[in-house]
Amino acid sequence: MTDGATGARASGGEWLFHAICVLVLLFLMVPTLLIVPMSFSATAYLTFPPAGFSFEWYHTFLTDPEWIDATLFSLRVAALTTLASTVVGTMGALALVRGRLPGRQTIEALLLAPLIVPPIIVAIGVYLQFAPLGLTGTLPGFVLIHTALAVPYVVLVVSAALQRLPPSLEMAGLNLGGSRLACFRRITLPLIAPSILAGAVFAFLASFDETVVSFFISGVEHKTVTRKLFEDIEFNLSPVIAAASTVFVVSTILMMWLADASKKAATQ
């Protein structure tokens, strides 16, 4: 490894520094990567190195109705959450950055609460609130609470983009004869679209990955894939979990990469 900072030959300290870095990076990556070989194992039990090679567990994941139902339900929840939090969050960001709001700072501070308050507290509280209304284990219930948890990401990302946007652009649009709506649609929106997309991706992942609240408000009929994973990890450590996890990790990385690429393309 070359040292870009000084171009000097690696000294003893430099060598140690790199050694530590490599070890930590391995610590970060290995557990995550380990699930991939496990998912192709031919045995039903955890063995290492995996005995044999098969797609059996992927097949199971894709055909077992429980996994299919849970995955489809999570996807539905995440899609609706993405839609709701993107719309609600973008509107909120506009009001917070461009509007004249009394108590703006209070709202901004409270927005961070869903990122700070331990999920277990939210989970128990939401269960108490939703159960009497029959909202636990229902699509609207999941979408409501997931949107509340995901919307701060959208607001933060979109606010940052709006703040970077010089107000003179919209002023120029108005000056040139555009209505407020036309200026928003033709100037502001296209310029913050990459950030809205990034916020949408965050929201989708926040919902799809959400574990604790989903665990507590899942019902017998409707459970999210995180609840299904949780149960399976706790009660039968089958390699299907590895297969499912691999699918989710790969799709997540693809999504993040796509969002990143679109953001880069837009800023160029």
Place this chain on the structure above:
Amino acid sequence: MLRERPAAAAARAAAATVSGLAVGISEVWRRYGPVTAVAGVSLDVAAGEFVSLLGPSGSGKTTLLMMLAGFEQPQSGRLTVGERDITRVAPNKRNVAMVFQRYALFPHMTVAENIAFPLRMRRIGRAEREARIRRALDMVKLEAQAGRKPAELSGGQQQRVALARAIVFEPPVILMDEPLGALDKKLRQHMQIELKQLQRRLGATVIYVTHDQEEALTMSDRVAVLNHGKLVQLGPPRALYDQPADAFVADFIGEMNLLPGTVRAMTGELCTLAVDGGTAVGMAASNSDGQLASGKPARVAVRPEHVELVAASGAAQDGLPGQLAEIVFNGATTAMLVELAGGTMLRADISTRSSLAGLHPGSPVVASWAAGAALVFPGAA
């Protein structure tokens, strides 16, 4: 009293095809909390005229422009364009174009799309739109760059796009807020000329904000000098230079020596003052209204090019005795900095070609000027 009829401008404007409209600003006020940004400004701009708003930072230039564009509302007063009262009209309904300091080009649109924007907003048909875009691009010499994004243009080119976008819908009034502020000196001077020519060709009324007094003097039919939100003087560049209304304008426009002293005698308009151990003369400023009387403090304003220097001869001489402190070569002229007997510095610009042999730093000199070349303002600094 400050408002003069822009006879010359009107005549020139009449010669061109005037498409501009007159702009009226009357008794306009705007305060922000304790700060008065614009304090009762009244200003009538003739159709086709080029008027600069000149003033130091914070003098209210941008605020005045923002009110004309509709992004700020005056708390009182009236704004008109032609016969139309625009005081309460929404910004997008004013038909008053604005060129922003940082251009405010839409970064996601090409040059052509930027220029098309105001035409689209006015629902102008495709054929007409394309023709107008081509004409505007031609006017600012950017035909080759039509397909590029603003980020791919130089500062000067971006400036031209902003200009093209502002003129393409043929607005009767164009507002510009330091449009050349971001350009380097050379390009700025070049663009000043182009801007001015373009304005003549279009016949549009232009209100131009700058804090660069040279720019204001070169480009404008008339200049409005603002200070602390007040209009302190309005007039053609030459009038501002020769007859500044007060010490502020005198100091702000061009190089000026402002020497504090005490009035010794008044003979009609001619004022004699005691300044720094010597005698100075000047004409009473037009609005000094009897505030200049013997024994009162006053300041005499004289431009460096009007100051004459002679070597001190020992005999009693009229003028201000002092010592040559520094000689600064400026090209065509040479600035002689004189330290007067009382310590005040005085600058004299002498043609480099005229020989002032024998003078060198340390030489005793006497400075003087023709009474008609200096103005006397009442009051201390």
Place this chain on the structure above:
Amino acid sequence: MSVTTVTDLPAGPAVPAAAPALRGRLSLPLSLLLVAPLVLLLAWAFFLPIGRLLLTSVTEPTLTLTNYRRLITQPLYAEVILRTVWISFACTAAALLLGYPVAALMARPGRVVPKIAAVCVMVPLWTSVLVRSYAWIILLDRKGVINTLLVQSGVIAKPLTMLYTDGAVLMAMTHVLLPFMILPIYSSLRSLPVDLPRAAANLGAGRVRVFFAVTLPLSLPGVFAGCLLVFVMALGFYVTPALLGGPQTLMIATLIGQQATELLDWPFAGAISCVLLVLSLGMVITFKRLLRLDRVVAHD
């Protein structure tokens, strides 16, 4: 924009109702309309449930403090709270020690090495906590990867019990939270002008001196932010302790879950929640200025 001050002006004319400044601002009704769904949603689906949970801890069965008395008087609960604080603290310290070098590596100039490091940090961050906890089970199980390798290579004769211990929880939590330590430190190191360490070196400071005299102090805001973030997240962690911890390694969050679902003692769960919330929010509010969540979430 007070109207009265305007009319107070000596030379000022009578002024009509204060006119709004229009510089690109939305009107008040429009602003309220835009922000209303956000505020209503958070209030109803987030703040109200939490508030009600906390309220049950003092109102059920009657207006009472028994739940809190129980929390204080029974040593089991104090133990859980202390263990949680201890594990969170250890986790923060471990993450700091492991994370700082990686953050420094990411902040270095160059293309390839920092990029690889960044990928190694981001991929775990985007991977579900469940998946990562599962991975640690695979690693630490009696028949797991580490035991298999150790037994096969003859280092040990019988597999070790690693899963369901404090050590397992600590290790996995450090792994899960490490990116939240690295990213703030990285961002503060990135904003540090490269000239500063160079200037110090130019003035004769050695590498070690440069680090302790210049780089480290200037990266402290990132260090504080990272520590606070990791500590607060660790305090409320549920998934990893629930999956990797045994009955002896109860933490606050798992205790809350247990009380609510297994014992159906909601008021007591509310009381513990209140303690956890006070701990977490107390930390955040105390060190508020150090925590720039938006920077962690919205890094470009």
